[in-house]
Amino acid sequence: MDEKIPVTVLTGYLGAGKTTLLNRILTEDHGQKFAVIVNEFGEIGIDNDLVIGADEEVFEMNNGCICCTVRGDLIRIIEGLLKRRGKFDAILVETTGLADPAPVAQTFFVDADVRQAARIDAVVTVADAKWLGERLKDAPEAKNQIAFADVIILNKIDLVGAKELDEVEARIRAINPYAKLHKTQNCAVPLDAVLGRNAFDLQRILEIEPEFLDAKDNHDHDHGGEHHDHHIHHHETHGLKHYHDEDMQSVALSIEGDVDPDKFVPWLQELVQREGPAILRSKGILAFKNEPKRFVFQGVHMLLDGDLQREWKPEEKRVSRLVFIGRNLKEDEITRGFLSCAA
């Protein structure tokens, strides 16, 4: 079977600098040719015959999953792009400033034909350092975009002071401690920080482990250099200022040892069925009883994708870990449920 085409989803609230990043990706020499799916023509500064206008037509799937919305236009466009296979290497989907990234991601889980041909590489969110704080208060879309992101470009840092920057970063981390965060002016970030992330690849979940599982190792890799990353984690704040977002949080759980798959799988499925609308993203690496391989999964709302991955290494501690990012998560209930799955 042919390689799946990587798809980068570019989100960001109005005016954050999304178009700047898009234009950089289209003009810089990175050896890749992109097909770009945009919402408004004319914003893009260069000619490219593979720029396709989209309508963000979101519809609900009749599959008993109430929050399972997909982008119909995207299914149609990707089908059409496959006829141009060979003329581009990757796809970039720009969403409007007010868009929820979930229907885009869910399209790649739900549609069998799209799923066979293409895969999401990462959800990249561009945020405005000066205004994000305000938007997180008044725009639920902005919060969704931060919560959903695999990569966050905190842009326009020249417009804020160091203290203000720390504060906005802490607010981002209160919502999503797991995304890669880059602080930039004019979206000046190396493009390999944005492209080729494999953030949705189950086989690669182990490679994002340090950031994902242990915020202590969360060093900043961006070009600015002088900004030291704050070690903010849901459970450990190291004395730094720690915000708690009123309605969007992450819940990270671990069991030192194995879980019983016959308890865990039904529990997880029931949880996402019931709480799916509130859970934006989920990820986990689990040690199943009598199973030499690691079980990894990821999810978007009610949709889950999981598989056995590589074997646990002899020196590795068999620890089962889960992360949920969502709205008003019932942490106590989720914790109790997970702990009862211990083998």
Added chain:
Amino acid sequence: MAAASLTANVTMMSAGAPVAAAGFLGQIPALALEDGTVIITTAGAEQRVAAHPEAAILVAAAAAGRFITGGDDGRVVSVSPDGTAQEIADEKGKWIDAIAGREDGAIAWSCAKNVRSRDHEGTIKSFAAPSSVRGLAFMPKGYRIAIAHYDGASLWFPNAAAPPDTFKWKGSHLSVAVSPDGRFLVTAMQENTLHAWRISDKQDMRMSGYPAKTRSLSWSFDGHWLATSGADAAIIWPFKEKEGPISKAPLECGARPAKVTSVRFHPRSLVLAQGYEDGFLLLCRIPDGAEILVRAAPQDGRAISTLAWDATGRKLLFGTADGAAGLLDLPA
């Protein structure tokens, strides 16, 4: 099973690019390729027409002796048997998403929400559907077009001022087919199901159980059967009765461990041509299910993407997703 075979009667051709649609321009076999080319084959010679230079053909239909193609360059082009390509419309770079043609020369196409219909004299009428359009089909009688979109389908008279008649059902409706007797309207949906309405009273019918999307629908000449792709056999629903297929089981023809991707009923008899995802091609007789092999699955074969019978039913043309094509000449 008796190994009845017509493989010796097939002339293979190399299309060179995935075949979007096959058709006959009168008696002449023709192929519309995804790379923008239309191939016209006459008496062993082949002519390649660059209908959409530097672009892809997204949709195509052969009707009234010519091939109508719609591309991602926004153009609708008509290709005649002599190889001349005439531009019918230019939608300024918007993709042509659906196309339909009729034997009287009328054609219809859509880009996003906009549906256009061009009668045989060249008069173009437009209609803005409530959402993006994925499927178009002419009604058998009258100048009327069936349109599949989100949350249902519409029947539109391009020459009437009245708003289209709407048939509602939640979800995304992809392709559309109207029975030859004009009694039933059927759509294939995003959720691997079919939806049908009895046009007279809009009675709903759902046909489900498919493991994949149905992309190919074909009515038998008498309108009694609807053949569909999307399962490990051709699924053929009975529509003879007033109630259509309600509480009836479909026929399943040619079950194999591969999905059927394309179906086309013979124009004069109850014989179905059915192609599979691995390039296998079979004729199947309704209702006894007798099978005749047309093409065995080649090594690493890809899907039969399109099938077309000529008007007499003596020739069957097929094309595949990996750029192969073939012509079956039925023995007299």
